[in-house]
Amino acid sequence: MLEIIFEDDHDAAAFLHLIQHSDDRNNIIVREGIRKIGIEKANPAFPIQRFMEPILVKFFLECKEDEHMLSLIEETYCFTDQDEQQQILQLAHSIIEGEADDLPFEPLKLSRKQSILDELQTICLEEGVFYIRSFQTFRLGSYYKQLRDITEAAIDEYKMEQEYQNFIQTLRDYVDAKQPRIKKVHIVHDGSFTLWELRYVPEREKMKYIDRRFVRDHPMYIDSHLLAPLISIAPDEVVLYTDQPEHMMARTIQNVFQERVEMLPLHAFTDAEIPVKHSEG
Structure with a gap:
C-alpha cells in the first residue's frame, strides 16, 4: 500500500476529490485517515505509480500552486x-497561460508539469509513505524557481501598471485644471x-505650446512630439483617427x-483644411 501524508485536512480532501474523478478509480482501493490517504491495488496488475503521477501533478498545479505564489507575494514581497x-496572482495566471506576451518574462524551457513529473518519476510510488511537504521541500526546487520568476514578473507588471495609472491621473488632473x-x-x-494642427509648426514655435515645467517633472513618460503639446494644449475635443485603438499611445x-x-478609423480622415480654434481670452 502507498500512504500519502498531507499537512492538513483541506489538502487531503482536495487530493481525494482528484482520485474520485479519475478514470482508473475502480482499479484501486482508497483508505482514508486523518491527514492521510492509503492507496491499494484492487487489481494486482494495476500500476499505482502510473495512476499516482498525473494525480499528484494535478494536485500540485491546481491545489498548491496559487497557495505558494500567494505566500511569495505576501511573505517575500510584502504585499499584504x-x-x-x-x-498580482491574476497577472501571474496570464503569464502562465501565455496571455501576457508583452510582459518582460521568458518562460523556462521545462514546463511546470514536466518539472514536477520528472521528480515524481525518480521515486517509487507503488508502496511506502509519500510525504507531500517533504516532496515540496526537497524535490521541487526547479518548479518553485519557475513560480518565483513568474511571481516576480507579475509584481513588476503590477508596479508598472500602478505607476501608469498614477501618471494618467496626474495628466487628467492637469488637463481638467x-x-x-x-x-x-x-x-x-x-x-x-x-497632431494635425501643429504639423507645419516649426519646432521652436511648437515649444510655446508646451508646459516645460510639467514635462520636466515627468521626463520618463511624456514625449515631446505628441503627448507634451497635447497635454499642454488641453483641448476640449480630441478627434483621433486610427486603425489601432489598442495601441499604447x-x-x-x-x-x-x-x-x-472621438475615435474614428483612419480612412475617415481627409486632408481638408481644419480650422484651428483657439480658446477665447
Whole structure:
C-alpha cells in the first residue's frame, strides 16, 4: 500500500476529490485517515505509480500552486492587501497561460508539469509513505524557481501598471485644471501619431505650446512630439483617427481625455483644411 501524508485536512480532501474523478478509480482501493490517504491495488496488475503521477501533478498545479505564489507575494514581497495579492496572482495566471506576451518574462524551457513529473518519476510510488511537504521541500526546487520568476514578473507588471495609472491621473488632473489653448485638435495615426494642427509648426514655435515645467517633472513618460503639446494644449475635443485603438499611445490619449475623445478609423480622415480654434481670452 502507498500512504500519502498531507499537512492538513483541506489538502487531503482536495487530493481525494482528484482520485474520485479519475478514470482508473475502480482499479484501486482508497483508505482514508486523518491527514492521510492509503492507496491499494484492487487489481494486482494495476500500476499505482502510473495512476499516482498525473494525480499528484494535478494536485500540485491546481491545489498548491496559487497557495505558494500567494505566500511569495505576501511573505517575500510584502504585499499584504488582499486585493493587491489577487491582482498580482491574476497577472501571474496570464503569464502562465501565455496571455501576457508583452510582459518582460521568458518562460523556462521545462514546463511546470514536466518539472514536477520528472521528480515524481525518480521515486517509487507503488508502496511506502509519500510525504507531500517533504516532496515540496526537497524535490521541487526547479518548479518553485519557475513560480518565483513568474511571481516576480507579475509584481513588476503590477508596479508598472500602478505607476501608469498614477501618471494618467496626474495628466487628467492637469488637463481638467487648465484652460484649453486650442478648442479642438485632430490626431492622425498613420504609422506615427501626428497632431494635425501643429504639423507645419516649426519646432521652436511648437515649444510655446508646451508646459516645460510639467514635462520636466515627468521626463520618463511624456514625449515631446505628441503627448507634451497635447497635454499642454488641453483641448476640449480630441478627434483621433486610427486603425489601432489598442495601441499604447491611443489608449493613453483615451485614458487621459476620456469623454473628450472621438475615435474614428483612419480612412475617415481627409486632408481638408481644419480650422484651428483657439480658446477665447
